[in-house]
Each structure stands twice: as C-alpha cells, then as structure tokens.
Amino acid sequence: MRQIDAYAYSNRISKLHPAYKVGASLLALVLCLTLNRPLASLLILALMLGLTIFWAGVSWRFVLTLLLTEGSFLLAGVLGVAISVSTMPDAGGAALGPFWVRSDAASVWLALNLFLRALGSVSAMNFLALTTPILDLIELLRRLRVPEVLVEVMGLTYRFIFILFDSLERMTLAQEVxxxxxxxxxxxxxxxxxxxxxxxxAFRRSRILETALQSRAWDGALRVLPRKYNHPFQKCN
Amino acid sequence: MQLTFIDVHVRYPGLDISALNGVNLEINTGERVALVGRNGSGKSTLMLTANGILRPHQGALLLDGRPVRYDRSGLRELRRNVGVVFQNPDDQLFSASVYQDISLGPLNLGLTQAEAHRRVQEVAEFCGLQELLDRPTHALSGGEKTRAALAGVLAMSPRFLFADEVTNSLDPWMRPQVLEILDRLADSGCAVILATHDWALASAWAQRVIWLEGGSVFRQGKPGASSWLT
Structure with a gap:
C-alpha cells in the first residue's frame, strides 16, 4: 500500500487534474463492463497498462506484479465458472475420486470472457490508484459538492492509516524481540x-489530534486551501 | 505584548491533584525562554493553559493586561496570539498534504484564501519547506515533520510560541536547523518558550530559564547564574 501511495505522488502525471484521470478510468471501466467482448477487454487492458507505464512512468515490474497478484485472485474466482464439480455421476464428466469434474467449451469461453473483463476493469482502477494521490480524489469529491463531513472523515482516515501503520510496525517489532x-x-x-x-x-491519538486542532483555532470544520493542478497539453511542473 | 499567569491553578477533569499549583509568570514578546522540569512537573499543562485548551479553575491568564475570555471570539483571539507546537509532530499534522495542513490555522482565523496562501508560502520559506509543500505528511522525515508542524503554527503569526520538547526526537544534524528557526522567530519579536529536559540546551539557547516543579515555578532566572542550582 505504501508503494502504491508513493507512486501516486511521484509519477509523471501526479499533478494532472484528477478529473481527467478519474474520467479516463471510469470510461475504461464502463466500456469494459458494457461491451462484454474479450477483444475490447484486452484492448482496454493494453491501453491502461500503456498509460500507466509509458505516460505516468510507473515501473513496469511493479505494475505487472500488481496485475499478476490481482489476476491470480480473479483466476481462482473464474475457475468455478469454467469447471463444475459434482458428487453425482455425470456422463460427460471425468471421475476424480468421489467427485465428477466437468467442463465444456462454452464454460471455458464464459470464464475467459469474465476473467478478461475483470482484469481490464482492474487495470483501469490500477491506473487511477497508481497515478492519483488519494488527496486529489478527496479534493475532487469536495469540488463535486460531496458533503463536507464525508470528505473530512475520508481525509482523516487516510492520514490515520499511515499513523497506525507506524504504530503497528513498532508494536509488531516489540512483540518479535x-x-x-x-x-x-x-x-x-x-x-x-x-x-x-x-x-x-488510535483512541489516544485521536484525542491528542483534537487538542492540536483546537490549538489552531479549529471550530469543527477542517478548512484547508484547495490544491492546484495542471491540465492536459500544459507542461507539468 | 505580555502574557501573564496570575496564581494559576489547573486541574484535569476527574483528578483531585492540580497539575498547576499557583503559577505566577510573565512572558514578554521577543524573549527566548526555556521551560525545564521533570516529567509531570506541569510543562505541557502550562502550554495548554497558555493556549486556552485548559482553563484555570483558580487564578487568571492575562493577554496584554486583559483577562482572557473563554468564549469563541476570546479563544480565537488567544490562539491567534499564542501558538503551541506539540512534542510529536504526528499528533499535530492532520492533513495528508503539507500545504493544506499549514493552511488550516490561517483559514480558521477567517483570512481569505489569497491571504492564507500568501502566509503558507511565507512560512514555508521561513521553515525551508518550499520543496515539500506538495508532499504527503506521512512521507516526511522526522525533522521535516517537526518543521511542518512548526510552520502550521507560525502561519497564524503568533506573538508567543510554546514548543513542547520539539528538539527531543531530532538527530544532531536536524536540531540546529529547528533551533535556528526558533532563533529567527525570537529575533522577529515573537516570544519563544521551549520546553526541554536538556539543561545544556536551555543554558546555551535561552535568555531566561523557568524551572517548574510540582506544578509551580520553582526557580527562574538567567541561565548560568551562580544561584541556579543552589
């Protein structure tokens, strides 16, 4: 997670306005889900990988490792579609101990289609996660007029994940020694x-954080300045 | 400007023992003050009281001769003038971005976005954070986090800055950088009150050392004076 976060901040298009990246990812996701064709899914997968690796400059090793990990979960999920297992004798199936295993071309094709659709969608989400800092997504939600309290809770949760990660590492080390x-x-x-x-x-830190916020004249609303972004065809700085 | 504690007693809710027991103290702008004392002597309580987080149950806190009011506008006025930097910067940095974290204080004071942006840039330069404004706070080093926490308070342009053991967790290379920021701040007319366990630092850096013991001022004076440890 730390590595995904680090890439989100350090990639070449990190300062591009998040609306473009969210738009591209959502478009790819919708196309992948609605077209429902293996070739379209493959093209979207290739396009998203290309954008992530060549445009954003994220390490190809990391992108492929991430996709491989996600792909192995998806594969395990679609195996059940491709192969059916039963305890009842099946004339068209093969006996495997007490079970009857059966598969046919239509099931395999359906599983492959499902797998590619899911992988294409995952690659679109990977593009978004690896190129867009969470802060930018939160800022986008704020600009889209999502209720302020939700946006603030998201921001604080994100901040606390890393604080508690550090605590977790310290506590684990203390246990191990x-x-x-x-x-x-x-x-x-x-x-x-x-x-x-x-x-x-977490409870203790949240209380200290509240005290620290009060010391900076906080009155219940976390007001912060909006971030500034680049737009396409404008040189990133 | 002067911050005055008159016979201040502070008790934490639910506890019978007072954390501050009749503190009498005057701090003037431009002073470099070291606050020393063992753990539990009342250093952090004094800072929280100065900022209005804790309220004296006896005695009074005066800002420029006027008693502090604990209503919304009174507290805002107090916090505009008295800032606190906490010991662990992770306790203070709430936002994931340095730029946005620093902007919280100025916007809470009711400044416009343009003015808040100007202040953020100003204190970022003052604290050497210009290159780090877009960085997430969790990706900063310990020294950078301390400077970011300091910048978040300085953006409110306080006249009194209480820094709670901010140099404790810093490495020997980072410590002079933070002390240099505090020096420049004091030179600009802000009172800097540094709580520390480090007597050598207190003696070398401060113009006045205040020794707290059991929640009250045990001794105060110029560091190195012959009467100090007697």
Missing part, C-alpha cells in the same frame, strides 16, 4: 495484544 509470533499459539496471543493496543493507541 520478546519472542512473540514464535509459534501458532504465541502468534494468536501477540496478534490479540497488538489489536487491543492499536485500538487504544
């Missing part, structure tokens, strides 16, 4: 202790 996570039993105990302490830490 005292032989926590040594075996299955101690792993359960260590994880439970960390979970409890993390909750307490």
């Amino acid at each position: 005292r032989l926590g996570f040594g075996n299955w039993r101690s792993s359960l105990r260590s994880a439970a202790l960390i979970g409890t302490n993390l909750f307490i830490d």
Whole structure:
C-alpha cells in the first residue's frame, strides 16, 4: 500500500487534474463492463497498462506484479465458472475420486470472457490508484459538492492509516524481540495484544489530534486551501 | 505584548491533584525562554493553559493586561496570539498534504484564501519547506515533520510560541536547523518558550530559564547564574 501511495505522488502525471484521470478510468471501466467482448477487454487492458507505464512512468515490474497478484485472485474466482464439480455421476464428466469434474467449451469461453473483463476493469482502477494521490480524489469529491463531513472523515482516515501503520510496525517489532509470533499459539496471543493496543493507541491519538486542532483555532470544520493542478497539453511542473 | 499567569491553578477533569499549583509568570514578546522540569512537573499543562485548551479553575491568564475570555471570539483571539507546537509532530499534522495542513490555522482565523496562501508560502520559506509543500505528511522525515508542524503554527503569526520538547526526537544534524528557526522567530519579536529536559540546551539557547516543579515555578532566572542550582 505504501508503494502504491508513493507512486501516486511521484509519477509523471501526479499533478494532472484528477478529473481527467478519474474520467479516463471510469470510461475504461464502463466500456469494459458494457461491451462484454474479450477483444475490447484486452484492448482496454493494453491501453491502461500503456498509460500507466509509458505516460505516468510507473515501473513496469511493479505494475505487472500488481496485475499478476490481482489476476491470480480473479483466476481462482473464474475457475468455478469454467469447471463444475459434482458428487453425482455425470456422463460427460471425468471421475476424480468421489467427485465428477466437468467442463465444456462454452464454460471455458464464459470464464475467459469474465476473467478478461475483470482484469481490464482492474487495470483501469490500477491506473487511477497508481497515478492519483488519494488527496486529489478527496479534493475532487469536495469540488463535486460531496458533503463536507464525508470528505473530512475520508481525509482523516487516510492520514490515520499511515499513523497506525507506524504504530503497528513498532508494536509488531516489540512483540518479535520478546519472542512473540514464535509459534501458532504465541502468534494468536501477540496478534490479540497488538489489536487491543492499536485500538487504544488510535483512541489516544485521536484525542491528542483534537487538542492540536483546537490549538489552531479549529471550530469543527477542517478548512484547508484547495490544491492546484495542471491540465492536459500544459507542461507539468 | 505580555502574557501573564496570575496564581494559576489547573486541574484535569476527574483528578483531585492540580497539575498547576499557583503559577505566577510573565512572558514578554521577543524573549527566548526555556521551560525545564521533570516529567509531570506541569510543562505541557502550562502550554495548554497558555493556549486556552485548559482553563484555570483558580487564578487568571492575562493577554496584554486583559483577562482572557473563554468564549469563541476570546479563544480565537488567544490562539491567534499564542501558538503551541506539540512534542510529536504526528499528533499535530492532520492533513495528508503539507500545504493544506499549514493552511488550516490561517483559514480558521477567517483570512481569505489569497491571504492564507500568501502566509503558507511565507512560512514555508521561513521553515525551508518550499520543496515539500506538495508532499504527503506521512512521507516526511522526522525533522521535516517537526518543521511542518512548526510552520502550521507560525502561519497564524503568533506573538508567543510554546514548543513542547520539539528538539527531543531530532538527530544532531536536524536540531540546529529547528533551533535556528526558533532563533529567527525570537529575533522577529515573537516570544519563544521551549520546553526541554536538556539543561545544556536551555543554558546555551535561552535568555531566561523557568524551572517548574510540582506544578509551580520553582526557580527562574538567567541561565548560568551562580544561584541556579543552589
């Protein structure tokens, strides 16, 4: 997650107005889902990969690793469509121990189509996640007049994810140096202790944050200046 | 301008013991003050009281001779003049972007966006953060986070800045940079009150050292004076 976040801030089009990137991703997603053709899904997949790697300059190794990870989950999901398993004897199926396994060309084609549609959609979301800082998405929602309280909660949640990540790393290390996570039993105990302490830490930090905000004349609304963006065909700075 | 504590007693809700026990203190703009004392001596409580987060249950806090009012406008006026930088910058940086985090204070004071933007740029330059304004706060180093937290308070143009052990977690290379910012701030007429456990730093940096013990001022004076540790 940290790496995705780092790419979102450091890619070549990070300062491009988020509306363009959200628009491109949503268009690709809608096309992928509505056209429902393997070739269209493949083209969208190739286009999104191209935009992410060549336009935004995100490392191809990272993009492909990410896609491979997501693809393996999707593959596991569509296997059930391609292959049907039954305990009842099936004339057209193959016996595999007590089970009957069956597959046909139509099921495989359907699974492949589904797989490519999902992979194309995922690549569109990857493009958005790897090129657009979360802050920009939050800012876009603010400009789209999403209720301020939702936007503020999103911003604070995002900030707290990283603060609690740091706490989690410290707590895990503290457990490990005292032989926590040594075996299955101690792993359960260590994880439970960390979970409890993390909750307490989150509560304590939220109270300190409130105090810190009050010290800066906060009156309930988190007013901040809007960010500035580049537009297409304008040199990124 | 002067910030005055007159017999200030502060008690945390639900606790019988007072965290501040009759503090009498005067701080003038332009002063460099070190606040020393062991853990639990009342340093952080004093800072929160100065900013109006905590309210004295006895005694009074005066800003330029006038008692502080604890209504909305009174607190805004107090916080415009008295800023606090917390010990852990992660406790203070709420926004994911440095630029937006610094802009919170000025906008809370009711400044226009143009004026707030001008202030953000000004303090970013003052704290050496120009290149980091677009960076997410979680991607900053410890020293950069401290400077960003400092900038967030300085953008409100305070006349009194309380810095709670801000140099403690800094490495030896970053510490002079933060102290240099505090020096320039004091030279510009702001009172800088630095809470620290570091006696050497307090003696070398401050014009006046205030030693808190058990919630009251145990001793105060110029650092290095012969009567100090007797």
